[in-house]
Amino acid sequence: MDRFIAGIPRRSALTGLGAVAAALVLAACSAPGGSASAAATSGPVSTDVGSGKITLSILVDTPGVAGTEKLGALFTQKYPNVTIKVSGDEFTNLISNASRTLSSGTVPDITRTSLGVLVKDNLLQPLDGYAKLYGWDRWPASQFASSRSNAKGSERGTGSLYAVGNGYGLTGVYYNKKILKKIGASVPATLADFEKSMAKAKSAGYAGIVTNGKDGGVAYPLQNLAIDYGGVAAISDWTNGKAGASVKTPAMIKAAQTIQDWSDAGYLVSGVNSLDTTSAPAEFAKGKSLFYTSGNWQAPSLQKSMGSDVGFMLFPAQSASQPQYAMSASESLVIPAKAEHKDAAAAFLNFIQTDSRARQITVDDFGLAPGGAAGAETPDAVGVVKDTLTAFAAAVKKDAVVDFLGNSTTSMSLTLIPQTQLLVTGKTTPAAFAAKLQSEYANQTGQ
Amino acid sequence: MAITDAVPSRAGQSGPDERSGIRRYPSRRGRANWAALLWVLPALIAYGTFELYPLVQTIRFSFYDWDGVGPATWAGLDNYAGVFTNSEQFASIEHAFILIIFFSVLPVALGLVAASIIREARAGVLGTLGRVVLFIPQVLPLAAAGIIWTWIYAKDGLINGFLTAIGLGKLATDWLANFSTALPAVGLIGCWVSLGFCTVLLLSGISKIDPTLYEAVRLDGAGRYQEFRAVTLPGLRREIVVAASVTVIAALSSFDVIYVATNGGPGYQTIVPGLEIYHLTFTSQQVGAGSALAVLLTLLILVVILPLQRLARES
Numbered sequence: 001m002d003r004f005i006a007g008i009p010r011r012s013a014l015t016g017l018g019a020v021a022a023a024l025v026l027a028a029c030s031a032p033g034g035s036a037s038a039a040a041t042s043g044p045v046s047t048d049v050g051s052g053k054i055t056l057s058i059l060v061d062t063p064g065v066a067g068t069e070k071l072g073a074l075f076t077q078k079y080p081n082v083t084i085k086v087s088g089d090e091f092t093n094l095i096s097n098a099s100r101t102l103s104s105g106t107v108p109d110i111t112r113t114s115l116g117v118l119v120k121d122n123l124l125q126p127l128d129g130y131a132k133l134y135g136w137d138r139w140p141a142s143q144f145a146s147s148r149s150n151a152k153g154s155e156r157g158t159g160s161l162y163a164v165g166n167g168y169g170l171t172g173v174y175y176n177k178k179i180l181k182k183i184g185a186s187v188p189a190t191l192a193d194f195e196k197s198m199a200k201a202k203s204a205g206y207a208g209i210v211t212n213g214k215d216g217g218v219a220y221p222l223q224n225l226a227i228d229y230g231g232v233a234a235i236s237d238w239t240n241g242k243a244g245a246s247v248k249t250p251a252m253i254k255a256a257q258t259i260q261d262w263s264d265a266g267y268l269v270s271g272v273n274s275l276d277t278t279s280a281p282a283e284f285a286k287g288k289s290l291f292y293t294s295g296n297w298q299a300p301s302l303q304k305s306m307g308s309d310v311g312f313m314l315f316p317a318q319s320a321s322q323p324q325y326a327m328s329a330s331e332s333l334v335i336p337a338k339a340e341h342k343d344a345a346a347a348f349l350n351f352i353q354t355d356s357r358a359r360q361i362t363v364d365d366f367g368l369a370p371g372g373a374a375g376a377e378t379p380d381a382v383g384v385v386k387d388t389l390t391a392f393a394a395a396v397k398k399d400a401v402v403d404f405l406g407n408s409t410t411s412m413s414l415t416l417i418p419q420t421q422l423l424v425t426g427k428t429t430p431a432a433f434a435a436k437l438q439s440e441y442a443n444q445t446g447q
Numbered sequence: 448m449a450i451t452d453a454v455p456s457r458a459g460q461s462g463p464d465e466r467s468g469i470r471r472y473p474s475r476r477g478r479a480n481w482a483a484l485l486w487v488l489p490a491l492i493a494y495g496t497f498e499l500y501p502l503v504q505t506i507r508f509s510f511y512d513w514d515g516v517g518p519a520t521w522a523g524l525d526n527y528a529g530v531f532t533n534s535e536q537f538a539s540i541e542h543a544f545i546l547i548i549f550f551s552v553l554p555v556a557l558g559l560v561a562a563s564i565i566r567e568a569r570a571g572v573l574g575t576l577g578r579v580v581l582f583i584p585q586v587l588p589l590a591a592a593g594i595i596w597t598w599i600y601a602k603d604g605l606i607n608g609f610l611t612a613i614g615l616g617k618l619a620t621d622w623l624a625n626f627s628t629a630l631p632a633v634g635l636i637g638c639w640v641s642l643g644f645c646t647v648l649l650l651s652g653i654s655k656i657d658p659t660l661y662e663a664v665r666l667d668g669a670g671r672y673q674e675f676r677a678v679t680l681p682g683l684r685r686e687i688v689v690a691a692s693v694t695v696i697a698a699l700s701s702f703d704v705i706y707v708a709t710n711g712g713p714g715y716q717t718i719v720p721g722l723e724i725y726h727l728t729f730t731s732q733q734v735g736a737g738s739a740l741a742v743l744l745t746l747l748i749l750v751v752i753l754p755l756q757r758l759a760r761e762s
Contacts, residue, residue, distance in 0.1 A: 032508055032513055100515070100516070117515075121516045214712065215710075273713045274624030410731060411730045417712065418712060418713070419714075421714045422713075425626060427626065427714060
């Protein structure tokens with residue numbers, strides 16, 4: 001802090017400025033960054049992990065390290081020549097530094113990241129060859145949609161496969177069974193029922209919905225409402241980053257209006273904008289709210305804190321016969337284009353999706369739903385964790401999963417978070433809200 | 448300034464005149480300069496590597512459209528124009544200026560009061576205690592300070608608990624999530640951090656003021672306030688300018704406390720240039736746009752700081 005001491009003599013300041021200016025002129029002559037590196041091709045792929053001793057290095061987000069180490073130990077049991085070394089970094093750092101990590105001299109063999117610019121800069125290994133080899137291409141396709149990208153990295157849901165995961169995140173609604181009973185309501189089957197039970201909860205002194213508004217949790221029910229009102233096509237085009245897609249639609253405006261109405265009616269927990277991913281589930285576990293809109297990743301800890309008092313359902317549709325949609329994305333594990341042991345890395349990725357003990361770890365340690373083949377066995381689970389697995393199976397079966405609004409561009413969350421905060425406090429209108437999302441989308445996708 | 452102060456006292460000493468020594472051994476002067484350069488070299492390398500090189504690179508990046516890895520394309524002044532057309536980026540600069548009140552004006556004012564009080568209790572246990580208590584925030588990493596204060600400001604935190612306890616529960620709010628209190632709330636964290644630094648700096652300044660001056664005004668029958676105005680304040684002018692410079696820079700380039708406490712929210716209420724630069728560069732992967740804002744922020748800080756420095760030089 002105290003770098004700055006007394007006044008700088010004028011002449012040396014001028015000399016310094018001159019030197020900087022000269023350096024600037026020199027530097028400005030050349031463009032920063034590398035020249036475009038060639039696209040990594042699928043190349044020869046093999047299921048053979050060899051017999052020589054190798055170390056597979058895996059870089060994941062810090063909370064995932066322990067679980068990944070367990071998966072690694074299982075893999076080493078099967079392939080004793082492969083040692084797995086897992087390291088971790090804080091999630092935001094991991095994502096922010098991915099370009100630099102993957103273009104540096106030493107890259108991990110597997111890491112967790114998002115696609116986008118990494119695909120454009122050819123830093124990721126396309127996995128289509130392995131998908132064919134291991135038969136992933138015959139599994140239900142919707143689980144891989146968010147991990148496909150066009151070569152420019154601008155549009156997902158199409159093009160080559162770049163990531164697979166041991167499990168999938170899934171959004172939905174947790175409900176407090178005790179409060180439901182107290183207000184004499186049952187698990188809502190339609191959107192109208194859902195709103196009615198919130199009204200009852202409100203008059204009984206509870207909040208209707210708690211969510212982590214500080215980091216954009218309001219976007220989950222908002223996205224579900226927009227799908228309920230206007231169908232999934234427009235939303236999924238938008239979350240995939242498709243050129244020309246728009247959310248400046250009557251459905252999105254109506255959804256934003258509903259969120260604002262809920263806020264005005266006092267259905268949203270007070271101070272929703274101050275709750276984050278730690279404090280929101282804590283408020284719910286304390287019994288302050290009937291519903292908690294979040295995802296399956298919260299299930300193991302809610303199971304622990306609430307036991308049999310908590311249940312999980314998909315966000316309701318307008319009528320019981322319509323499909324209930326969920327936002328879902330895989331824990332994107334990628335093989336960097338510069339990775340040393342690609343075949344062994346692919347074997348590991350196949351192992352964690354198919355081995356029954358690995359799938360059990362995915363549920364128990366990661367709180368995620370394992371994907372895999374249509375008839376793959378579901379791991380053992382009880383209570384609300386089981387609810388999330390059942391919900392995931394139901395959603396995947398109907399192809400009713402869609403990516404998150406916040407994933408539409410690399411930085412959409414920077415717009416979505418403040419805008420939803422303005423929306424629930426009545427500081428923006430539903431129309432202005434939708435228009436702002438769309439103008440940022442247009443900016444960032446270069447339309 | 449320090450040199451001109453020192454020269455008269457040294458001229459009074461007997462011994463060989465330095466200037467004549469230089470004339471007698473012209474070769475030694477060159478050798479001494481090379482030796483001097485050697486001494487400066489480690490610092491110069493560090494300064495060049497970690498300050499000048501990044502500075503030049505940032506200026507260079509600001510003229511390109513670049514994602515941080517792939518090929519870059521020349522953007523001219525587009526990135527700079529972007530700052531003035533983007534309302535959120537413009538708002539961030541406005542917030543930085545509001546933060547000057549909390550990071551700079553308040554701590555310097557309160558620091559003056561605290562330093563005057565501690566001066567009187569200097570020898571006693573209370574003086575030492577006061578110095579330690581006020582300086583502790585300066586030792587804490589800013590991120591840690593941010594986390595502690597988010598707990599204090601929380602819905603069930605210390606402040607709301609206190610307000611409820613004294614029957615003012617109606618005033619309790621989500622300090623960091625409330626649109627009207629968020630910016631002052633993060634500002635007060637900065638004030639808390641800066642106060643210790645300002646107090647210690649001003650205290651060391653006070654210790655240099657001739658005690659006879661205090662005695663003289665007291666004999667003239669001046670009260671505490673007149674004593675402060677006539678002796679303490681003029682005597683501390685240079686320390687005040689340094690404290691103001693350091694804290695104004697901290698306000699304009701603030702990042703850590705706000706990143707931890709609010710991340711710019713609620714809405715865009717606490718967005719500051721430092722945060723925008725981070726978001727643009729690392730989240731949006733628009734290295735050029737982030738760099739342009741960084742260059743403008745640096746210039747802005749210079750524009751604000753240079754007149755302040757002038758104040759210190761005039762006597």
